[in-house]
Amino acid sequence: MRSVGGRTRPLRAPVGEDAGGGANGHEADGARRRGVQSLEVAMGVLRALGEAARPLMLKELADRAGMPPAKAHRYLVSFIESGMVRQDAETGRYALGEFALTLGLVALQGLDIVRDTAGVLADLRDHLEETVFLAVWGNRGPTIVRWEEAARPIAVNVRVGSVLPVETSATGRVFAAFLKEAAGHAVDRAMVEDIRATGLATQRNALMQGIGAVSSPVFDHRGQIVGAITVLGADTGFDASPTGRIARACVLAGEDASRRMGYRPDLQQARRSA
Amino acid sequence: MRSVGGRTRPLRAPVGEDAGGGANGHEADGARRRGVQSLEVAMGVLRALGEAARPLMLKELADRAGMPPAKAHRYLVSFIESGMVRQDAETGRYALGEFALTLGLVALQGLDIVRDTAGVLADLRDHLEETVFLAVWGNRGPTIVRWEEAARPIAVNVRVGSVLPVETSATGRVFAAFLKEAAGHAVDRAMVEDIRATGLATQRNALMQGIGAVSSPVFDHRGQIVGAITVLGADTGFDASPTGRIARACVLAGEDASRRMGYRPDLQQARRSA
DNA sequence: GGTCCGCATTTCGTATTGCGTAATCGATGT
DNA sequence: ACATCGATTACGCAATACGAAATGCGGACC
Numbered sequence: 001m002r003s004v005g006g007r008t009r010p011l012r013a014p015v016g017e018d019a020g021g022g023a024n025g026h027e028a029d030g031a032r033r034r035g036v037q038s039l040e041v042a043m044g045v046l047r048a049l050g051e052a053a054r055p056l057m058l059k060e061l062a063d064r065a066g067m068p069p070a071k072a073h074r075y076l077v078s079f080i081e082s083g084m085v086r087q088d089a090e091t092g093r094y095a096l097g098e099f100a101l102t103l104g105l106v107a108l109q110g111l112d113i114v115r116d117t118a119g120v121l122a123d124l125r126d127h128l129e130e131t132v133f134l135a136v137w138g139n140r141g142p143t144i145v146r147w148e149e150a151a152r153p154i155a156v157n158v159r160v161g162s163v164l165p166v167e168t169s170a171t172g173r174v175f176a177a178f179l180k181e182a183a184g185h186a187v188d189r190a191m192v193e194d195i196r197a198t199g200l201a202t203q204r205n206a207l208m209q210g211i212g213a214v215s216s217p218v219f220d221h222r223g224q225i226v227g228a229i230t231v232l233g234a235d236t237g238f239d240a241s242p243t244g245r246i247a248r249a250c251v252l253a254g255e256d257a258s259r260r261m262g263y264r265p266d267l268q269q270a271r272r273s274a
Numbered sequence: 275m276r277s278v279g280g281r282t283r284p285l286r287a288p289v290g291e292d293a294g295g296g297a298n299g300h301e302a303d304g305a306r307r308r309g310v311q312s313l314e315v316a317m318g319v320l321r322a323l324g325e326a327a328r329p330l331m332l333k334e335l336a337d338r339a340g341m342p343p344a345k346a347h348r349y350l351v352s353f354i355e356s357g358m359v360r361q362d363a364e365t366g367r368y369a370l371g372e373f374a375l376t377l378g379l380v381a382l383q384g385l386d387i388v389r390d391t392a393g394v395l396a397d398l399r400d401h402l403e404e405t406v407f408l409a410v411w412g413n414r415g416p417t418i419v420r421w422e423e424a425a426r427p428i429a430v431n432v433r434v435g436s437v438l439p440v441e442t443s444a445t446g447r448v449f450a451a452f453l454k455e456a457a458g459h460a461v462d463r464a465m466v467e468d469i470r471a472t473g474l475a476t477q478r479n480a481l482m483q484g485i486g487a488v489s490s491p492v493f494d495h496r497g498q499i500v501g502a503i504t505v506l507g508a509d510t511g512f513d514a515s516p517t518g519r520i521a522r523a524c525v526l527a528g529e530d531a532s533r534r535m536g537y538r539p540d541l542q543q544a545r546r547s548a
Numbered sequence: 549g550g551t552c553c554g555c556a557t558t559t560c561g562t563a564t565t566g567c568g569t570a571a572t573c574g575a576t577g578t
Numbered sequence: 579a580c581a582t583c584g585a586t587t588a589c590g591c592a593a594t595a596c597g598a599a600a601t602g603c604g605g606a607c608c
Binding site (some may be wrong): 034035036037038039040043044046047050053054055073074076077078079081082084095096097098099100101102103104105106107108109110111138139143145146147148149151152153159160161258270 | 281299306309310311312313314316317321322324327328330331348349350351353355356359369370371372373374375376377378379380381382383384385396410412413417419421422423425426433434435436
């Protein structure tokens, strides 16, 4: 079957600006909506569960989602029915279910950056013989989406899915330096300037005592930061200095990854500080 | 504020069985519903996106979800608003968004089996010096949720989030042998019996040519299979025979993991064939 | 052991919300 | 330039979800 016709790009709303008077019902604030508003409210329940990252009682969940318990309960019944939420049989608390896991892992597979930088990560690990990972911004922090462990594994309690701190991890500081949404955090101004200038953040005693980290940003074709590549290693024999071998390799990997994401440094250098 | 009172376990529905006549509206089939039905319909949109595992056009998505395009579109607008779905700027196709990723990774962190068997997996990898992974049933197949790579990495294009085939992977066959939902697949009857008897499935040329695999089930406190531990290795020097060193270690790891999940073999052996 | 209290879950009437149908818009191919 | 196909929006009806309060249940306290 050949594609006979039709469009390929999304349309933008052709409706006139603010038409005014509502036909039926109420309509309070000025925003028009073409979607299903109860769905967006229901997403608030999931957001509350996701941000809590632990099983929640109905009352607590309803408070976090900003709705009366009866309403949250109605949503939860349907979420449970579809597997998006599960209710702990012992405690009665609500948590994200198997369907949420499934969707997330499908989304993980679909992330362009994971596919496009897989080779870069593996090469970096093989070259340095250290553990490296890729993180993207999500869930209010840098979230690990790919983990390449070195032959000499290091003992840390983070893994794919872990969210790192913004202010106290090399990875987080990279996002703080280049991502508007992360810039609000208390990161030293001089440090931000340094990270922007060098394309590199370093830290000793990262995640755990005795673990060093080096992190570099990955930009996409618009010059926006879309991820960070981080190298981890035991401080023993791990050269985390900004001019060392590991740091240089990390920066080069970040630049290589950025190129694969369509980033053209010569054209877009200025946009990075977005 | 101390906890002054209240319940800890969920309630079961105290309503009388089939009350009959609906108060208002229509109500077609016999099932009562206390939830928000439009929400469950909306979940069908996400399910379609998850099962496709690739960006979908509105028409195709609506067909898969079994609803008119206009309806699917209304849902999509709200899903996009909340970040659950993203629309590709180039093609206009719809795919799972960042919020889906976030939720899934939170759910991944919350999976008891991942936490409780992390040590078992790491020990198994260290003992055998081979790559091992943990899979749970999800998205219509065994889904990898934890990956422990050996010092000598193997080149396969699967990772956390990948869904394995049921019939042609050792991991899939374990689920086929112990999980009702997976039993429908065309797996040889004798093979199923063998896997049940030995608690082990083996395969050569798994995933790729020259890769061997050995897999064992993990049961929970009810005797239900909740996961499978699989060892991978290059066929060269990889003993995939059911009586070999690797197979024995894999079985032991599965049993150890099951114990940590609360499984008591002496009490519940009979229930496993559920 | 009895009582109280808090939380989860359900019920019920109302009107707000979403649904179906169809028109409009935009792009692609002929 | 026309025809075609798909995405997006408009509109009125009525089915659906909402809010408030009643009911059930389980633990805590006395």
